[in-house]
Amino acid sequence: MIARRLGGLAAAAVLLGACAPIPRPAVLDDLDHVRAGAAAAESKRHAPGAFARAEKLRSEALAALDRGDRPGAQILGEQAVAAHAHAHALSRVARAETAEAEAKAQRGAGEASLAGLEAEQARVAAEVDALDMRIKVARDAQPVVPSGKADADREKARLAAARSLALQARLLCGAARLLIAPAPTGTAPATTGTAPATTGTAPAATGTAPATTGTAPATTGTELGARLDEATAAIKKLDGDLAEASGSARPIPAPIDQASRARAGCLAVLTAARRAATPVTRAPGAGDALLADLSAAGTWSPARDDRGIVITLRGLFAGNILTKAGEARLRDLALVAAAHPSFPVAVVVHTDRDISAREEPAWAARADAVVRALRPTQSASDPGTSPPSPPIEPFLAGSAAPVVDPAGSERARNARVEVVFVTPETL
Structure with missing residues (x-):
């Protein structure tokens, strides 16, 4: 009688274990932390294409986790983190290029102003x-x-x-x-x-x-x-x-x-x-x-x-x-x-x-x-x-x-x- 009860408990434990949720990979937590940071906001503004690709990889990682594919979710999550890092790098390059363009425009305006001042000075001197x-x-x-x-x-x-x-x-x-x-x-x-x-x-x-x-x-x-x-x-x-x-x-x-x-x-x-x-x-x-x-x-x-x-x-x-x-x-x-x-x-x-x-x-x-x-x-x-x-x-x-x-x-x-x-x- 006791053996029969122990066998039933073991079978119930097996069934309960089979129905438990798959643990979430730690990389997805890291991914959420990256998405909430200032770097991601900057990437979204200056490198929207790269940011969209990183978000797509994150969506695929979550979908894999929902299907029970923990290894797939881990890999896709790591790729999404790497994609966010790449997007941040591109955003910094884009921001530097924008700053360079603004500096060149300011330099051009300054040179034009200087040339005008020099011409005016030459005219006044004459x-x-x-x-x-x-x-x-x-x-x-x-x-x-x-x-x-x-x-x-x-x-x-x-x-x-x-x-x-x-x-x-x-x-x-x-x-x-x-x-x-x-x-x-x-x-x-x-x-x-x-x-x-x-x-x-x-x-x-x-x-x-x-x-x-x-x-x-x-x-x-x-x-x-x-x-x-x-x-x-x-x-x-x-x-x-x-x-x-x-x-x-x-x-x-x-x-x-x-x-x-x-x-x-x-x-x-x-x-x-x-x-x-x-x-x-x-x-x-x-x-x-x-x-x-x-x-x-x-x-x-x-x-x-x-x-x-x-x-x-x-x-x-x-x-x-x-x-x-x-x-x-x-x-x-x-x-x-x-x-x-x-x-x-x-x-x-x-x-x-x-x-x-x-x-x-x-x-x-x-x-x-x-x-x-x-x-x-x-x-x-x-x-x-x-x-x-x-x-x-x-x-x-x-x-x-x-x-x-x-x-x-x-x-x-x-x-x-x-x-x-x-x-x-x-x-």
Whole structure:
């Protein structure tokens, strides 16, 4: 009887065991923990495709568990956890790419803003330069206050200053003539000794530089030529008075006031020529591109004055012969000149001492050698053609414009060559 009861209990236990639920794999608990985390939320937002695949594997794992397939549920659960990890990695990549795109967009906007600021700064700087130049021109054009009497030493200093002003007047009128009526190639350099200078003596051809349509003020080539002739005549008279003051045995007041008026007259003609060629619609700063090209080379040290952009060169000659190194420098400068053919070029040769009439031809030959080096060479395949070249004219300045003490130990620095790119429009 007892054995029969024990057998019944054993059979009931077997039946109860067969009906008990299959234990849930631990990996599914891990999967639920992963799904509830911030990483899964990020994956759902940035990598929805990978997140959907992980969720599909989870659904398959739960379905396998419901079918009683515990091993299948374990495997599918592990795959779902791995899929969620992969989705999180993809979401981080997507978030990084989005951040990169936003950074690039911000960088582009910043660069565009910087470029706009730089352009505005360049425009304002050009306007400031133009305003400074106009103020200088207006100041130089003011009526000259007559100079009073002075002692002998003061008159000697005034005479030297008058010679320097006379040289500046000749160079300014020469620059104006290059803009109004470019000199023919091969002309002899203008001398600036005690004799009347030839710079600007030839009357400017009228009508050769008519005012461009839409420019202001509308000054015709005839009017500019007449004003240039008047300024040149004033220089001729000044040269005569300077020669008389230098050679007179009795003290004669130096023509300092006359020299100031001559310089102001030539500067006024040069300014008028530039204004006649400047379109109203163009912003100031016509020489900025040329100045940038010269500065970019790092070897020229360009500067600006009333004439335009000036390059000062020394050591070009061995005696009266242009050295190969000097010729190479001038050839490089010629390439810049050819790239900016609207800028006439004045070659100004300065000496470190007074030169006699016998020495002038040798210095003139130096000036001619510089002019030849600055002119573009003809093509070997087609000798009849050559690159565009701006007008180039030589000038002999003599010793009237020293940069150091003419009696000092460094007076040799006064011997130099200035290559002046005459600015054709208002700055």
